[in-house]
Amino acid sequence: MAPDEIKRISLAVIRRLPxxxxxxxxxxxKNVERISSQELGRILGFTASQVRQDLNNFGEFGQQGYGYNVKQLYNEIAxxxxxxxxxxxxxVGAGKLGQALAGYTDFERHGFKIMALFDIDPKIVGSKVRDIPVYDMKDIIYFVNENEIDIAVIAVPRERAQEVVDILSKTLIKGIWNFAPVEVKAGSNIIIENVHLLDSLFTLSYRMNESKWMERLARKDGKKR
Amino acid sequence: MAPDEIKRISLAVIRRLPxxxxxxxxxxxKNVERISSQELGRILGFTASQVRQDLNNFGEFGQQGYGYNVKQLYNEIAxxxxxxxxxxxxxVGAGKLGQALAGYTDFERHGFKIMALFDIDPKIVGSKVRDIPVYDMKDIIYFVNENEIDIAVIAVPRERAQEVVDILSKTLIKGIWNFAPVEVKAGSNIIIENVHLLDSLFTLSYRMNESKWMERLARKDGKKR
DNA sequence: TAGATTGTTAATCGATTAACAATC
DNA sequence: TAGATTGTTAATCGATTAACAATC
Known part of the structure; x- marks a missing residue:
């Protein structure tokens, strides 16, 4: 009588969901009504097999001989x-990055509503970014709990990031979206998603150089093998 | 006589390099002089084996009985x-996001120098963001080639992204760092790195909900097996 | 030399792909 | 019904981990 064993979904699958x-x-x-795993895979560059495996992690959304109903599947994945x-x-952090994020209307379109920004700089506390108020950092705990805020975005300099997370840990926040270039830590009740822009830039840089490396390695391997 | 076969480095390895x-x-x-794969792995949460495998993709940087020289290894990876x-x-794009990125001094610290911003809006063309000039989009081809620009950052709305990439394809640009939420396409001589912020936010959202799903699946599995 | 730790080969694990019976 | 396409099991592939001889 194995108790409900939790088969964890792999990160690779999760990253494909969006x-x-x-x-x-x-x-x-485009008013497409139905789609097969084959065709969906073709568009996304996945195999039909992978599409079916991925979706079957979450339920049986298709129908033999028919495929998947686009609208229904869209809703299920949502x-x-x-x-x-x-x-x-x-x-948290109403500097350039914080303001840029606050200006992104895409988030709202998908149901992520930015309720406020927080900062310590008295020069910007009290101002607004596109209708969104900038409050003093000292009020954040009260605000988050009172307004049932789900997610905090960390847009402060790397030095302040962990301290902000520690403050947030005292609230009912459930997720942290971290833009500071440090690996912040919080209790297991808070989910953290890191956006490491420098890592992404470095990866680009690596790939721009890759061919040079490949040549060197090819020579090296030639000697060895 | 197999010709220099190129053993491609996997993306997983590349993403660990930064x-x-x-x-x-x-x-x-911290003036640490030497480090073992064991200790390096412990800090990063990798196994010692993985550290050695990763590094050996690029060369033999260590020494038996000693480990790795921190400074040398740092330089090699750089x-x-x-x-x-x-x-x-x-x-490209001097809106909020473009300005935020231009304000990030971290890039410069690692040798990525922002030479100019480009926009089509006459109201901001001619202005400056922290010493960095904002030029008219029509001059971009000339500027990129003349100044030997390596990398273009796409910070325009999704609708303009592909058209900007098409323009850049006429230049000597080598890499594109794309912040627009679309999969842009260019010739194989240009490397593209996408930063899909919405995907990252959705992944966070998924993980915040995961426990609910796990319960449902556990029940479902209970029935089936 | 003895101890430590690498580079590398072999074993394991997990994720992707292929195959196919089930079924709409 | 016949054709299509799923859900799912089995095979393959690739990445991670373990093991160990080489060697500093």
Missing amino acids: KYHKCLGELLQ KILGLNTEHKMVI | KYHKCLGELLQ KILGLNTEHKMVI
Whole structure:
């Protein structure tokens, strides 16, 4: 009598979910009604097998001989991604990055509403970014709990990031989206997603140089083998 | 006589390189002279085996009985990542995001110098963002070629992204760092690195909801097996 | 030399792909 | 019904981990 064993979904699968979601959204726009794993895979560059395996991690959404109903599948994936309920966010740090993020209307379109920014700089506390108020950092705990904020966006300099997370740990926040270039830590009740821009830039830089490396390695291997 | 076969480095390895780089940089700061794969792995959460396998993709940087020289390894990885030469960048799109990125001094610290921003809005063309000039989009081809720009950052709305890439394809640009939420396409001579912020946010949202799903699946599995 | 730790080969693990019976 | 396409099991592939001889 094995107790409900939790088969964890691999990160690779999870990272593909937004791709499915986006693709299905576009198909929906084009009034496509049904789609096969074959065709969906073709568009996204996945194999039909992978599409079916991925989706079957979450349920049986298709129908033999028919394929998947685009609208239904879109909704199911939205549900899986938690996009069926509204999320309330705050942005901590109202510098350039914080303001840029606050200016992004895409988030709101998908149900992520930015309720406030927080900063310590008295020069900007009290101002607004596109209707969104900038409050004093000292009020953040109260605000987050009172307004049932789900997600905090960390847009402060690397030195302040961990201390902000520690403050947030005292609230009912459930997720942290971290833009500071440090690996921040919090209790297991808070989910952290890191956006490491420098890592991404370095990866680009690596790939721009790759051919040089490959040559060197080819020579080296030639000697050895 | 197999011709120099190119053993491609997997993306998983490449994405770990910036982590090694950062960690070694911090060790260097602390004047640590040597480190074993064991200890390096412990800090980063990798196995010693993985550390050695990763590094041996690029060369033999260690020494039996000693480990790795921190400074030397740091420099080698910097070289692999292409951080030993300066890169010149332009940012296309001088809206909030473009300005935020232009304000990030971290890039410059690692040798990525932002030379100019480009926009079509006459209201901001001619202005400056922290000493960096904003030029008219029509001059971008000339500017990129004349100043030997390596990398273009795409910070325009999704609708303009592909058209900007098409323009850049006529230049000598080598890499594109794309912040627009679309999969842009270019010739194989240009490397593209996508930063899909929405995907990252959706992944966070998924993981915040995961426990709910796991329960449902556990029940479902209970029935089936 | 003895101890430590690498580079590298072999074993394991997990994720992707292929195959196919089930079924719409 | 016949054709299509799923859900799922089996095979393959690739990446991670373990083991160990080489060697500093």
